[in-house]
Amino acid sequence: MDFELSADEKLLVETVQSFTKKDSPVERFRRLRGTELGWERATWKQMGELGWLGVSFPESAGGAGLGFVAAGLVLEQLGATLVPEPFLSSVVLAGTPLAAAGTPEQHERFLAPLIAGDTALALAHVEAQSRHDSASVSTRATRAGAAWRLTGRKRWVLDGHGADHLLVSARTGGSERERDGVSLFVVDAAQPGVRLERVDCMDGHKAALVELDGVEVDATRLVGPEGGGAAILDLALDHAAAGACAEGAGLLARALDMTREYLMQRKQFGAAIGSFQALQHRAVDMFVEVELCKSAALLAMIKVSDPSGAERMRAVSAAKAQLARGGAFVVRQATQLHGGIGVTDEHDIGLYFKRHQVLAALFGDFEHHVARYASLPSFDAHV
Amino acid sequence: MDFELSADEKLLVETVQSFTKKDSPVERFRRLRGTELGWERATWKQMGELGWLGVSFPESAGGAGLGFVAAGLVLEQLGATLVPEPFLSSVVLAGTPLAAAGTPEQHERFLAPLIAGDTALALAHVEAQSRHDSASVSTRATRAGAAWRLTGRKRWVLDGHGADHLLVSARTGGSERERDGVSLFVVDAAQPGVRLERVDCMDGHKAALVELDGVEVDATRLVGPEGGGAAILDLALDHAAAGACAEGAGLLARALDMTREYLMQRKQFGAAIGSFQALQHRAVDMFVEVELCKSAALLAMIKVSDPSGAERMRAVSAAKAQLARGGAFVVRQATQLHGGIGVTDEHDIGLYFKRHQVLAALFGDFEHHVARYASLPSFDAHV
């Protein structure tokens, strides 16, 4: 058992940390959330050049092959200052299925420019009725000669508004919610028949509503086996969930720090409010939850690459549930302990509150992951 | 809207209060829990003479007709000092169905001596597989000429060890869990074929395991319509649940008082521990739950007599859920704030902890009542 970071990983953490400190403190996010894109292509390019965007992809797919823990470490640091670039949505959520199931040609065409920071990718899988079920797909892909024609509506495509390519789930067979028959296609955002509408998210990030009206793609755009997309989507969602836990751990640790600083600095009744025992104990309760979130997230980051799907799902669901419940306690109490300023848009703590809420809701919420955890074979082991 | 007690009710409360103070403080319960019976027939008789045992039964059934609130007020006072006499089990749980569904002759034979404090009655309805479902009855009653013959096993018959009569649920028709076909019979505890085994309960009360081996009763022992016992049992269980909430409210209020007294008296670090803010706030949280339990219990006591079954179930389930969850917080924190002595058998607070746990588990636990509440038509009203 060894949880020490490798030399490579340590270096990575330090580099990202120094970037966030110097180049992307929270004020940067605060400024960018009001802009059309919400993040900056130049910074994205810079991240690509620093090697962060490909850090966890296998070398065979053009990545650095450092494993998912490396991506998690990057996300943890980005989470601490709410860096707005679409690492979680583009690299993890949309990049994972492409790296895992794409052909070498697809890696070259779609993943390489992403890794370089030249393009952004988005996963379009949520539909109005789908909630957390990756197999609930009503968008259809029908054959048109050697090509496919896609028609349907996708919602809450994270960072879809700034994406160059969309990875779209569509039904090539099977009925309504059948796992078989879901396929994945790469669509160009600028392609005819694609209508993107930018929408604002609570946390200051942006997403897109996507309408596909007979969008035509050729066979080279099919990612993974025809009809076998549900398993790939599940893998992607688990990676994104683990990534959300990593980003969340960084975010929560910083929210605790901010609260601690505020408790020491704010004076009422002639004393720092951090000297009041009831508030001290609250801060300790927050600390406990932060440590549990960090530990659960680390386990998920490690186990998400486990060849056993059950082990992966167990660790990811545990971490995601912990992020949702424990993390909610942390950001709620952080707000409460900041008092009046905590509920103003001028103070940063509210930004952490919102981002946590979104991370907790995405990729399966608390109830979803508790139910999934309870349905795994491990739950009945030794019984 | 008027929640003031009537003159009769006020007098009743004062009488019970002065009895518990003088004649049945907690030490009495502590002493009696080690005895075979666990309570005293002389005291039971005294309660009968004071008119408490029939306080809520209709005058037509030989009671005082003061309504169920009166019984609740008695129970609240008895709960405060853990009076061990079987008011809840005998008068409320077993007496209610007899009063509601019995014939005048049955009232005369079985209810009148109970009201007088000459006998005790117990309800035998729980079976190994039944959990909270009153229609889950496998004990059978088969016709033997004009009589009935009962065979089956009952568990956790509250205060059944000291009862003179048992009100037994048995299936006269229908299959396994059908609501139709459950009937109620009065059986003499001393009758041939009845085997009673006394068992100890966590809270110091006692119960009985009952085996019925071809016990024969004549037609005058059938209470309510043949096959219509499930509804009567539900009514009994709701009354008992409301009674548990009333007793619980009294118990919790006293547990809070004891904790408050301890906080003021116990000194550590040179100060009363009640001066530490974290403990103060905990005590306030307890206070909040006690008030909510009291209010919910009062509503249940009022509504349990509502002719609309839905109104009755709604109020009872709300109160029982509140007793289980809010009350658990109170007794757990009461124990915690008492520190080491709180987990010794020598201190009274542990007795309150145990009695609460039992009241919370009986007549439907937290999950049962939450699920029932959510299944009532009122839950979807105006939606």
Added chain:
Amino acid sequence: MSYSPEHVAFREEVREWIQAAMPEHLRAKAEVDAAFAHADVMEWHRILAAKGWAAPHWPVEHGGTGWDTTRRFIFNEELELAGAPPLSPFGLNMVGPLLIQFANDWQKQRFLPKILAGEEVWCQGYSEPNAGSDLASLQLRADTAADGGFVLNGQKTWTTYAQYAHWIFLLARTDPNVKKQQGISFLLCDMRTPGVTVKPFLTTGGTPAFCETWFENVSVPRENLVGELNQGWTYAKALLGHERTLVSGVGISARTLLRTKRIARDKLVDGRPLLEDPTFRAKIARVEIELEALRMVVYRTVAAAQLGHAPGAESSILKLRGTEIQQACFDLAMEVMGHDSLSWFNRDGVVSAREQSVASSFNYIRAATIYAGSNEIQKNIIAKYILGLPG
């Protein structure tokens, strides 16, 4: 717990009147739980005022209805069920009752009718950047001018809806040389006086509810001093007690639970309403049960008031638990919305009208456990004055 036939008839009368009196565009908003604009609120205020129902709790001689407590309670329940715009509390519930209790006749005649009619909007000037929970350490100075009036200098914060207000009631330091609670006076200040600057800023809900308000040599005539000089803290404390029962928000919570159920009813997950999911039903039920228990506490408080009793110990939990339940209700609403909970002030139609403002409220409702005396301060008070625990 049972209503008399007169009370049942009264409920019918109120329900019918609301149905007839509420303008179509307000009704349309209520129907989908859309957020009301300030203009909506004031329009409804004037409709109620015209009927004589704007301030049922005021004494009859000042325009109250003379209803018993039960009627007032029924009236509020019906307003809540209809989803009517909640009136601004600053005039009707806060400064109004205070003026009725402590002001002189001239002040009552000058201010009360316009509050009642909805002609003058009020805001509250209590908190300052360094006087939040420790309100008594406030520093806004009110120096006495040559004419006996006052000159205000300083800053107030969390002056909610100051951008709409014609008047502000405030606490100001009129004697800096005594114990901090003793040198405070209660003043009424016209917001249109030169030297008053209002800067609205956004809450985390993205709405401009809060303001900072600066006072630079602002003149307040002597006639706007309420009660005695340096006695303002006493009046304010009386008002804070009143505010406590106000903020239990049982109505808001009930409305939010209903809204949550309606969202869950309309939210089809693969053709099946989410409201049919037993896990959700149980989750909602758990909160609703707590709310029902709290509502019973309100009933008991109301009934005691009806009989002329002072509010009992139970009323002190209304703010504490009431605000926690409000928050739990919005947690549930967000959970039911799933991905749609992400939506933040997007165009109509991106999410359903009923969902449009949920995320905003979910954020803003965090303030409920902070404002009107934070819940921590409430606990200090209950520990000391109700439980009698040592200082």
Added chain:
Amino acid sequence: MSYSPEHVAFREEVREWIQAAMPEHLRAKAEVDAAFAHADVMEWHRILAAKGWAAPHWPVEHGGTGWDTTRRFIFNEELELAGAPPLSPFGLNMVGPLLIQFANDWQKQRFLPKILAGEEVWCQGYSEPNAGSDLASLQLRADTAADGGFVLNGQKTWTTYAQYAHWIFLLARTDPNVKKQQGISFLLCDMRTPGVTVKPFLTTGGTPAFCETWFENVSVPRENLVGELNQGWTYAKALLGHERTLVSGVGISARTLLRTKRIARDKLVDGRPLLEDPTFRAKIARVEIELEALRMVVYRTVAAAQLGHAPGAESSILKLRGTEIQQACFDLAMEVMGHDSLSWFNRDGVVSAREQSVASSFNYIRAATIYAGSNEIQKNIIAKYILGLPG
């Protein structure tokens, strides 16, 4: 998170040994989670000692195994999975390590081998009726006798299992005239010395775990003073830190969850195992998830120790959350049992053997958040020393 092949082989070795070494009657108890008697525990202790595995964490020269931290961790996991009797901590985990760190050679040779072998049973004498959370205010006097030894007078409480103990380690006041932390010494006292009286009393679990122990002119030879006179508080603090990681009880909790699932598996409600009920599964899962997160904290602490690092901030939460989870596990077990949760020390067969002691443990486990430094005290410590909040 992945084990080396050597570690995997080690796990296999341990598992097989336990299977072979555990006597049938202990295995039968483990099988149904029955409570172990003191004699059972000591029997198992001697079996482990014979194998050389009684104190893997002790240095090799004192009888430790020399295993790396991972092996020790695996060893504990396998003991837990087998349901083996948990050894008494007072000798092996508490006074033993303290003696190894602070005692002189004679003391080490006199006491350690018998602790290891399970020949002498120890108990702890810290708390007193008026020194609980505020331990440093303890008053048991140890006056110096003519021969340089000590004479003890006073009372200790919560001396768990003192009725079985041959020896007690205790804190006594050797100088009443200095600051309270400074006049305390760490002494070892033979429980068979005249003047020692032990009175066991019941816990709320109905078991005689606790004792009160009185000392009336009890002689303790000078050679039983550990370390320096008046320095006992320092040693005790070091020990308290050690105890913290001990009481996380991840093993107990895991075992209790498994037991709860087994009870739910066997509990047929109208023919269907309760374990199949999704509501129960989710409830158990919620606790199991917290436990898994805590287990990962343990892993990280163990791994850091493996690398020779001091325990990090995360280890401080082990006692806090670990004890809360232990309680939550027994809450679940009680809930699953339904009516059978009422049963209190009845004859075999009234409830299943697995259920027999649940209610007792459910009551007794409330002590977990109180003993070994109450959780409130833990929070004070974390607030001050880890979060750096002002005193």
